[in-house]
Amino acid sequence: MASVPAVLRSEWTKIRTVSSTVWTLTSALVVTVALGAALSALVRATFEDMPPIEQATFDPTVVSFSGMLLGQLAMVVFGVLVVGTEYSTGMIRTSLAAVPRRGTFLFSKIFVAGVLALVVGLATSFLSFFLGQALLGEHRTSIGEDNVLRAVIGGGLYMGLMAVFSMGVAAMLRSTVLSLGILVPFFFLISQILSAVPKAKEVAEFFPDQAGSTIMQVVPGAMGSDPPPYGPWGGMGIMLLWVTAALLGGYTVLKKRDA
Numbered sequence: 001m002a003s004v005p006a007v008l009r010s011e012w013t014k015i016r017t018v019s020s021t022v023w024t025l026t027s028a029l030v031v032t033v034a035l036g037a038a039l040s041a042l043v044r045a046t047f048e049d050m051p052p053i054e055q056a057t058f059d060p061t062v063v064s065f066s067g068m069l070l071g072q073l074a075m076v077v078f079g080v081l082v083v084g085t086e087y088s089t090g091m092i093r094t095s096l097a098a099v100p101r102r103g104t105f106l107f108s109k110i111f112v113a114g115v116l117a118l119v120v121g122l123a124t125s126f127l128s129f130f131l132g133q134a135l136l137g138e139h140r141t142s143i144g145e146d147n148v149l150r151a152v153i154g155g156g157l158y159m160g161l162m163a164v165f166s167m168g169v170a171a172m173l174r175s176t177v178l179s180l181g182i183l184v185p186f187f188f189l190i191s192q193i194l195s196a197v198p199k200a201k202e203v204a205e206f207f208p209d210q211a212g213s214t215i216m217q218v219v220p221g222a223m224g225s226d227p228p229p230y231g232p233w234g235g236m237g238i239m240l241l242w243v244t245a246a247l248l249g250g251y252t253v254l255k256k257r258d259a
Helices: 004-017 019-049 052-056 060-064 068-088 091-098 102-139 148-173 176-194 198-204 208-216 232-256
Strands: none
Touching (some): 019 102, 060 102, 060 148, 068 208, 102 148, 148 232
């Protein structure tokens, strides 16, 4: 029976030798930083044209994270590929033959991929912040201001947790195509649309992406938006509940169903 360190090494080898997972992580960093920089420069150029309410609640930290929407989708794809590829290639049978303890196999995979996603997420968050603030010019803030460091670190945590949540969903659905077919439209379309509808917004505020993203806000009700019924850490707690539920669901399915 394979030891935990051996399983961890095996999962690390799988991730770093598959080009699709490497490219999705690279895309998450590049797209997020580039889009955040472009929008920060645009906001600086058009700041005087913004409505008074948006100027009064201007949050330079949130502006530098403008690329997170696309970046989180790359993290979703990464998380799905890490688990879903085992099923699409048929490697799941070989993996479980080598590691019969299914909990050890699944959570070793999620641990290795989750740590990697967190590292990339933190690098993305810090790069987005510093580059965005440089481009905001006189409208910028600094890492030493109240709650800014919390928001920047929170941005990295948010991206890492999005990947881990997607791993849990992929473990439940056992299909790369099905997982992406549900998660990508949900986060990119459904969640964004519902968050703009007055009545539906009360429900959408408790979706994992909507709740978790509040950790990146420094100014409550930033840019004229309605503040949620919870604080930054409350929102992160809601997201952690979603992640925990997805992982438990994935483990239950893996344990009870044949490979």
